[in-house]
Amino acid sequence: MKANGKFVKCHNCKKxxxxxxxxxTKNKMFFCSHECYNAYWMANATTRKIAFCENCGKxxxxxxxxxxxxxxxxxxxxxxxxxxxxxxxxxxxxxxxCNKKILTYKKKIGxxxxxxxxxxxxxxxxxSTFMDKCLCCGKEIKVTKSREKxxxxxxxxxxxxxxxxxxxxxxxxxxxxxxxxxxxxxxIAVGLSGKKYSGHPYGHLIYKARYRAKVExxxxxxxxxxxxxxxxxxxxxxxxxxxxxxxGSNSEHQRYIHGSLCWPKKSNxxxxxxxxxxxxxxxxxxxxxxxxVKYIKNSESR
Numbered sequence: 001m002k003a004n005g006k007f008v009k010c011h012n013c014k015k016x017x018x019x020x021x022x023x024x025t026k027n028k029m030f031f032c033s034h035e036c037y038n039a040y041w042m043a044n045a046t047t048r049k050i051a052f053c054e055n056c057g058k059x060x061x062x063x064x065x066x067x068x069x070x071x072x073x074x075x076x077x078x079x080x081x082x083x084x085x086x087x088x089x090x091x092x093x094x095x096x097x098c099n100k101k102i103l104t105y106k107k108k109i110g111x112x113x114x115x116x117x118x119x120x121x122x123x124x125x126x127x128s129t130f131m132d133k134c135l136c137c138g139k140e141i142k143v144t145k146s147r148e149k150x151x152x153x154x155x156x157x158x159x160x161x162x163x164x165x166x167x168x169x170x171x172x173x174x175x176x177x178x179x180x181x182x183x184x185x186x187x188i189a190v191g192l193s194g195k196k197y198s199g200h201p202y203g204h205l206i207y208k209a210r211y212r213a214k215v216e217x218x219x220x221x222x223x224x225x226x227x228x229x230x231x232x233x234x235x236x237x238x239x240x241x242x243x244x245x246x247x248g249s250n251s252e253h254q255r256y257i258h259g260s261l262c263w264p265k266k267s268n269x270x271x272x273x274x275x276x277x278x279x280x281x282x283x284x285x286x287x288x289x290x291x292x293v294k295y296i297k298n299s300e301s302r
Contacts, residue, residue, distance in 0.1 A: 004020055004021045005018055005020040005021050005023070005024070006018070006019070006021075007018055007019075007126065008024070008030045009030070009031060009223045010030060010031050010032040010033060010206055011029050011036075011041050012031060012032075012036035012037070012040040013032060013036055013038055015032050017032045019028065019276060022139070032132060047063065047064045047122055048061050048062065048063050048066075049062065049073070050062070051073065051074070051075070053075070053076055053077040053078075053081055054075045054076060054081075054085060055076055055077075055081035055082075055084050055085050056077065056081055058077050060077035062075070072075060076099045086105075087171050089105055089106055090103050090104065090105055090106070091103075091104065091105075091106055091109065092104075092110065092187075093109060095113070095114050096113045096114055096119075096120055096123060097117040097119040097120070097123040097126075098115055098119055098123055098154075100115045100119075101113075118139065125142075129142045129143060129144050130142070130156045131143075132154050133155075134157040135155065135156060135165050136157075136159055136161035136162070136165040137161055138156065138157060140156045141155060141156075141157045143155045158260070174295050176201075176208070176295065176298040176299070177291075177294070177295030177298055177299075178295050178296075178298060178299040179207065181209075183236065184236065184237055185209050185210070185211075185236050185237070186209070186210040186237070186239075186299045187207040187208065187209060187210065187298065188207065188208055188209075188210050188213045188295050188296055189205045189206070189207055189287070189292075189295055190206055190207070190208045190213055190286060190287055190292055191205075191206040191282075191284040191285050191286040191287050192204070192205055192206065192284065192285045192287075193205075193206055193283075193284045193285065197204045206284045206286075210239050210257070210296060210299060211229055211231070211239040211244055212229060213292055213296060214239055214244070214296060215229060215244060215246060215269065217289050217292060217293060218241060218269055218273070219269070219272060219273050220273075221277065221279040222279050222280055222282065224249075224277070225280075226249050227246055227247065227248065227249075228246075228247040228249050228252075228253040229244055229245065229246055229247070229248060230244070230245040230246075230264060231243055231244065231245075231246070231254070232245055232263075232264055232265065232266075232267070233257065239300075240266050241267060241269060243267070244267055244269060245264040245266075245267055245268055246268060246269065246272050
């Protein structure tokens with residue numbers, strides 16, 4: 001017996017073999033030959049074992065693989081055998097949206113219906129949506145069935161159209177195009193502001209006193225800010241043309257109010273109409289004169 005080593009048993013065939021002291025310190029398992037080494041690890045395989053191919057029946061070394069956190073053993077000896085098994089288990093079906101032929105497994109016939117995610121999403125939107133027109137601008141829009149149940153009288157392409165429509169004639173919030181001020185003066189809707197002309201995000205109605213709206217239509221131009229209107233009989237509700245007098249400036253208006261000038265007894269609308277004056281710029285989307293006249297008549301017929 002040699003002094004630098006000792007006899008140990010083979011882990012596979014239990015045969016006694018001699019190994020040196022250096023080999024004993026580096027290894028814990030011992031084999032008498034490569035055949036015993038391979039036989040032992042095939043019998044106690046953790047990453048590799050001998051298996052039979054499911055396609056051709058040939059024996060091969062099956063490796064242990066991991067996919068999506070799950071371990072499995074290879075069942076085919078080659079890629080060719082693997083593709084042959086897959087081809088037997090596959091079948092062609094038509095995409096439910098574009099009718100394109102797609103290859104799928106027989107087990108997934110009930111679940112596989114579309115060739116791509118785009119077709120699946122397009123099919124869902126086609127079923128759950130329909131075409132409708134915006135009540136404000138008439139633009140064609142897609143509306144879902146769930147939104148159709150919530151809506152009452154129509155759909156809108158954007159919030160701006162919705163807010164504008166709510167202030168138009170025929171909407172649930174429409175009140176004839178006029179309102180009454182706390183002082184009793186009738187206010188007429190003469191236009192609609194927007195993002196371009198004001199800081200309000202969706203626009204709002206512009207109201208003017210009925211007597212100013214009537215004078216602007218009669219003169220055919222907008223009144224300046226320094227042009228004030230007096231009621232000859234001091235009745236702010238009596239807006240007849242014969243009862244309206246236009247002051248050319250703020251100082252003239254104040255002198256009439258404080259009595260330094262005699263109170264007018266006759267309307268001067270015909271005289272002012274002959275004078276050419278530079279009209280101020282419109283800072284809102286003004287309605288047509290016919291529409292404003294209609295709102296004036298609605299307020300007078302009350």
